[in-house]
Amino acid sequence: MSASRIEELIAALRASGRRVTPTRRALIEQLVGASSHLTADELMARVGLADGPVHEATIYRSLDALERSGLIEHVHLGHGRAVYHLMDDLHQHLVCEVCGQVAEAPAGLFDVVQRRLVEHHGFVMRPYHFAVLGRCRRCEAAPVPILEEEPS
Amino acid sequence: MSASRIEELIAALRASGRRVTPTRRALIEQLVGASSHLTADELMARVGLADGPVHEATIYRSLDALERSGLIEHVHLGHGRAVYHLMDDLHQHLVCEVCGQVAEAPAGLFDVVQRRLVEHHGFVMRPYHFAVLGRCRRCEAAPVPILEEEPS
DNA sequence: ATCTTTGCAAACTTTTTGCACCAAT
DNA sequence: ATTGGTGCAAAAAGTTTGCAAAGAT
Numbered sequence: 001m002s003a004s005r006i007e008e009l010i011a012a013l014r015a016s017g018r019r020v021t022p023t024r025r026a027l028i029e030q031l032v033g034a035s036s037h038l039t040a041d042e043l044m045a046r047v048g049l050a051d052g053p054v055h056e057a058t059i060y061r062s063l064d065a066l067e068r069s070g071l072i073e074h075v076h077l078g079h080g081r082a083v084y085h086l087m088d089d090l091h092q093h094l095v096c097e098v099c100g101q102v103a104e105a106p107a108g109l110f111d112v113v114q115r116r117l118v119e120h121h122g123f124v125m126r127p128y129h130f131a132v133l134g135r136c137r138r139c140e141a142a143p144v145p146i147l148e149e150e151p152s
Numbered sequence: 153m154s155a156s157r158i159e160e161l162i163a164a165l166r167a168s169g170r171r172v173t174p175t176r177r178a179l180i181e182q183l184v185g186a187s188s189h190l191t192a193d194e195l196m197a198r199v200g201l202a203d204g205p206v207h208e209a210t211i212y213r214s215l216d217a218l219e220r221s222g223l224i225e226h227v228h229l230g231h232g233r234a235v236y237h238l239m240d241d242l243h244q245h246l247v248c249e250v251c252g253q254v255a256e257a258p259a260g261l262f263d264v265v266q267r268r269l270v271e272h273h274g275f276v277m278r279p280y281h282f283a284v285l286g287r288c289r290r291c292e293a294a295p296v297p298i299l300e301e302e303p304s
Numbered sequence: 305a306t307c308t309t310t311g312c313a314a315a316c317t318t319t320t321t322g323c324a325c326c327a328a329t
Numbered sequence: 330a331t332t333g334g335t336g337c338a339a340a341a342a343g344t345t346t347g348c349a350a351a352g353a354t
Contacts, residue, residue, distance in 0.1 A: 019309070019353050020353075021309065021310080021352075055310070055312070057311070057313095058309080060344060096275075117257065121246060122292070123246050123287070124292050126249065130228070132275075132277055135278075140276050170333080171327085171332090173327080173335085176334095192319085193318085209337080213334075214334085233318065
């Protein structure tokens with residue numbers, strides 16, 4: 001069950017020298033319980049619904065604290081808001097620029113590239129901060145999209 | 153020389169059904185002449201210096217026009233402003249999260265990943281819209297950075 | 305008791321939009 | 330003469346900050 005996972009994360013937060021507050025606990029709970037990735041304002045809404053309203057500044061500062069403690073990470077799926085997810089749930093995001101759908105790909109997707117970059121450029125890639133953009137199967141097959149709007 | 157390249161781009165712009173204006177011409181000239189990638193406000197400054205001030209809204213709308221015509225593309229190197237470059241100058245950007253330095257990697261870097269994504273996920277990757285984040289050789293070698301600020 | 309965290313309001317950065325005027329075709 | 334582009338001002342979107350009050354250790 002996820003209760004122990006939540007407690008582990010809380011313990012890690014405390015171990016990192018930061019304080020455990022209701023907002024931080026609620027954010028962790030939401031992120032553990034979430035089926036998909038959530039934006040800061042989605043998290044604010046859910047936390048507010050569960051435990052009463054929390055100010056946006058607090059949400060951002062708490063997310064920052066969780067991120068600095070190594071518990072979570074934010075990812076940019078395209079233009080607009082970032083999404084947050086737990087660090088131990090590493091994977092790549094495939095964002096369709098036509099329909100906006102987000103799929104997940106295994107974390108090892110970039111292993112080959114990572115090795116090449118270290119060897120040729122001395123560059124240690126951290127592959128999770130940005131999404132992979134492109135077109136999903138359906139949109140690639142479709143004749144031509146009507147919209148000109150890109151979600152990227 | 154780059155004069156003919158500029159004229160080619162102007163011709164392509166016209167061919168795409170859009171009008172050729174002093175601002176658009178100036179933007180193309182700056183992008184052709186630029187040694188590195190430029191942000192919208194850097195472009196505004198340079199264009200303004202050369203041909204007199206142009207409003208920011210016009211810069212953004214003109215860049216959008218050039219992008220929709222397929223002449224240029226914008227890339228996100230991290231948090232903050234996007235940078236613009238010519239479409240025919242495709243390559244990947246390696247951004248060091250510690251020192252902020254931007255290096256370039258060959259366009260084919262992701263070929264293997266691209267093939268894998270098509271085969272396994274039916275996903276056609278467009279690999280240029282986001283930078284590759286990580287640590288450059290120097291910062292990776294350094295004991296530990298003093299700053300906590302990430303340019304990402 | 306101390307030092308973090310929160311709430312509030314306000315600022316900030318980057319980009320976008322509505323509208324009237326101007327200019328490229 | 331059309332239609333698309335520009336300037337202006339103002340707003341939008343997303344996130345950050347200063348400060349005093351509240352809360353975790």
